[in-house]
Amino acid sequence: MFDIEYKGGNSIVISGKKTQVVVDPKLSVLGLKDVSVKDAVQLATEARFVTNDADAKICIEGPGEYEVGEVSIRGVRATRHLDAEVDEPISTMYRIEFGDVRIAVLGNIAPKLHEDQLEELGIVDILVLPVGGNGYTLDSVSAAIVVRQIDPRVVIPVHFADKSLKYEVPQDEVDLFVKELAAPVENVGPKYKVKSASSVPQVLTTVVVDRS
Numbered sequence: 001m002f003d004i005e006y007k008g009g010n011s012i013v014i015s016g017k018k019t020q021v022v023v024d025p026k027l028s029v030l031g032l033k034d035v036s037v038k039d040a041v042q043l044a045t046e047a048r049f050v051t052n053d054a055d056a057k058i059c060i061e062g063p064g065e066y067e068v069g070e071v072s073i074r075g076v077r078a079t080r081h082l083d084a085e086v087d088e089p090i091s092t093m094y095r096i097e098f099g100d101v102r103i104a105v106l107g108n109i110a111p112k113l114h115e116d117q118l119e120e121l122g123i124v125d126i127l128v129l130p131v132g133g134n135g136y137t138l139d140s141v142s143a144a145i146v147v148r149q150i151d152p153r154v155v156i157p158v159h160f161a162d163k164s165l166k167y168e169v170p171q172d173e174v175d176l177f178v179k180e181l182a183a184p185v186e187n188v189g190p191k192y193k194v195k196s197a198s199s200v201p202q203v204l205t206t207v208v209v210d211r212s
Contacts (some may be wrong), residue, residue, distance in 0.1 A: 045107025130159030132171030
């Protein structure tokens with residue numbers, strides 16, 4: 001049905017038969033080449049991760065509901081981890097539906113979701129969230145708490161320590177999150193392939209995708 005690739009930072013690429021979704025493609029802020037969004041749906045959890053590439057099919061960087069090809073997308077406003085509760089939210093979480101599989105991508109959000117945000121995200125099968133911590137994004141403990149709030153079947157950690165990336169602050173190793181969540185682990189290499197809704201594990205599983 002679709003593949004998920006991890007590109008570094010919060011960036012992932014979800015490729016279906018007819019539609020490709022690229023999340024946070026501007027990796028030049030981390031010292032890598034930006035991810036191509038040609039003919040793809042570009043999603044940005046924050047405006048600073050947009051490439052402004054005219055070749056994108058559409059660029060989405062805010063809350064709302066969208067239908068593009070075989071994909072349904074809902075953007076949910078969120079406060080960033082770096083911001084105070086009183087600050088105006090400038091981050092966007094997304095629920096992306098490929099057929100009957102629902103993927104949530106969170107970005108650099110505050111460590112607790114409100115009930116209205118959870119309601120907007122709805123049922124989630126696959127959750128993608130940062131785990132690197134050190135004051136920049138969710139750490140292993142707060143990420144595990146968010147996972148339990150959302151209650152997905154699969155968790156894909158992103159935004160963790162990587163020698164090839166120039167993060168503003170050092171990021172923790174992914175193993176810290178894996179140990180904290182204490183769920184079964186699958187190391188799938190450079191792509192997580194989802195053939196159907198029934199192929200997604202029924203019990204909470206951490207899926208580690210190698211950066212490609």
